[in-house]
Amino acid sequence: MPAVIMKTCPLCDAVPFHIGRDRTGRDAICVQCERCGLFSITEQALCILEPKQKPLLSAYCRRVPTGPEAPTILSTNIEELIRTLPEYTPPEKLDNLLVLIAQMTAGLGDYTTFSAKRDYPLLIARDADEVTFLRSGLTELGYITGTNDGFLVTLDGWKRLEEIRKAGRASNRAFVAMWFHESMNTLYNNAIEPAISKAGYHALRIDRHEHVNRIDDEIIAQIRRSRFMVADFTGQRYGVYFEAGMMLGLGRTVIWMCDKNELDEDKLHFDVRQFNFIAYESPEDAKTRLYNRILAIEGEGPGQFQKPG
Numbered sequence: 001m002p003a004v005i006m007k008t009c010p011l012c013d014a015v016p017f018h019i020g021r022d023r024t025g026r027d028a029i030c031v032q033c034e035r036c037g038l039f040s041i042t043e044q045a046l047c048i049l050e051p052k053q054k055p056l057l058s059a060y061c062r063r064v065p066t067g068p069e070a071p072t073i074l075s076t077n078i079e080e081l082i083r084t085l086p087e088y089t090p091p092e093k094l095d096n097l098l099v100l101i102a103q104m105t106a107g108l109g110d111y112t113t114f115s116a117k118r119d120y121p122l123l124i125a126r127d128a129d130e131v132t133f134l135r136s137g138l139t140e141l142g143y144i145t146g147t148n149d150g151f152l153v154t155l156d157g158w159k160r161l162e163e164i165r166k167a168g169r170a171s172n173r174a175f176v177a178m179w180f181h182e183s184m185n186t187l188y189n190n191a192i193e194p195a196i197s198k199a200g201y202h203a204l205r206i207d208r209h210e211h212v213n214r215i216d217d218e219i220i221a222q223i224r225r226s227r228f229m230v231a232d233f234t235g236q237r238y239g240v241y242f243e244a245g246m247m248l249g250l251g252r253t254v255i256w257m258c259d260k261n262e263l264d265e266d267k268l269h270f271d272v273r274q275f276n277f278i279a280y281e282s283p284e285d286a287k288t289r290l291y292n293r294i295l296a297i298e299g300e301g302p303g304q305f306q307k308p309g
């Protein structure tokens with residue numbers, strides 16, 4: 001039985017803290033590894049696992065938040081789990097590494113506890129060597145300094161981190177989260193898009209047909225790159241709630257909108273009712289009020305959003 005003879009982590013070959021039978025009674029093995037985190041994998045999945053899939057699954061398992069149930073790798077979900085991972089460009093990887101090093105630093109001038117050997121899955125890297133390569137890039141840029149025995153973020157590095165944080169803020173794009181149904185076209189074409197353009201921003205509308213109603217990496221990346229979000233809740237779509245929640249989590253402005261009739265009928269989920277909604281009566285009304293609201297966010301600092309009205 002693999003659970004008995006296995007000595008190393010099936011994903012990264014490190015010696016794990018724990019290897020044992022999955023306690024839920026599935027035909028699976030539960031592994032607790034310092035690189036890959038806590039996960040379960042079925043014996044069937046173990047049999048078909050390809051070497052190139054291992055670092056990606058390791059990244060998946062380590063990056064998902066630990067909830068009540070650990071991620072489970074099945075023979076049928078390997079590709080699906082891998083597909084959820086974002087693909088970063090080399091400059092994005094450099095930034096991500098800098099952010100991670102800083103997150104694992106207690107305070108200014110302290111050494112980081114980040115370890116390429118242990119933490120490479122967090123960067124979706126192939127192995128520790130890839131991270132070592134990126135690390136030398138950060139050293140050349142002057143963002144970190146030190147040796148293998150200890151390294152830290154320089155003042156230039158902290159400046160760069162500030163730039164990364166503000167990257168979304170400097171953007172001229174506005175993400176539009178709404179129900180993309182033909183009944184909403186007039187609102188978009190005559191109110192939302194013109195109000196955003198008039199205020200000097202570019203409206204970003206993701207074509208739902210391409211994304212089959214899925215909140216995928218492309219949508220998440222576009223949200224991250226946007227200065228603010230216009231979220232119209234008319235039609236009560238789950239995607240709009242998710243996207244607005246994500247934007248709030250990023251500490252950026254969400255402009256809340258809804259058809260007045262739906263607001264009056266109390267259709268909004270109670271979680272969002274405290275926000276200052278633009279309850280419009282017509283596209284013309286929506287356009288004017290949205291435009292004014294966009295101008296109002298200019299004075300806000302990062303980390304703030306609409307206060308209850």
Ligand SMILES: [Zn+2]
Nearest residue numbers: 009012033036
């Ligand atoms: Zn592992």
